[in-house]
Amino acid sequence: MKKIFLLLFLSATMISCNNTKKETKKESEEKVASVANENVKTYRGEFIYTDDAAVLKGNTFIYGVTIDDKSQELADKVSKIKKDAYDMVPVIVTGEVKPNPKAESEEVWEEVITIKDILHVSDRPAKNDIKLEEKKS
Numbered sequence: 405m406k407k408i409f410l411l412l413f414l415s416a417t418m419i420s421c422n423n424t425k426k427e428t429k430k431e432s433e434e435k436v437a438s439v440a441n442e443n444v445k446t447y448r449g450e451f452i453y454t455d456d457a458a459v460l461k462g463n464t465f466i467y468g469v470t471i472d473d474k475s476q477e478l479a480d481k482v483s484k485i486k487k488d489a490y491d492m493v494p495v496i497v498t499g500e501v502k503p504n505p506k507a508e509s510e511e512v513w514e515e516v517i518t519i520k521d522i523l524h525v526s527d528r529p530a531k532n533d534i535k536l537e538e539k540k541s
Contacts, residue, residue, distance in 0.1 A: 454489070469519065499521075
């Protein structure tokens with residue numbers, strides 16, 4: 405009976421040690437990934453996409469958005485929510501901000517964000533600060 409108990413105890417100990425090693429390896433992989441992506445940060449703002457440009461506007465920043473597959477994906481998600489062509493939709497994205505290479509030669513945003521991942525898209529457009537309407541005479 406003591407031998408069976410000892411055998412079960414040793415088996416349980418070895419299994420629990422193996423699980424600990426796997427978790428440690430997983431944690432170390434996550435740390436490596438976070439160091440590799442230290443330039444990628446989370447941004448919360450309002451997104452607008454038009455035929456000419458895309459912009460992400462936060463409380464303390466305004467960035468032009470690099471037009472690529474991810475920004476197109478975000479534009480598609482936002483277009484389903486917009487009620488007006490110029491509605492801005494609150495979003496949360498991860499991305500990398502860099503100086504705009506066209507800023508020296510053209511009148512464009514000084515910095516652009518390249519969206520890496522779309523974390524959240526609001527289900528309603530942002531509230532307009534100013535709304536312009538045509539008066540009918």
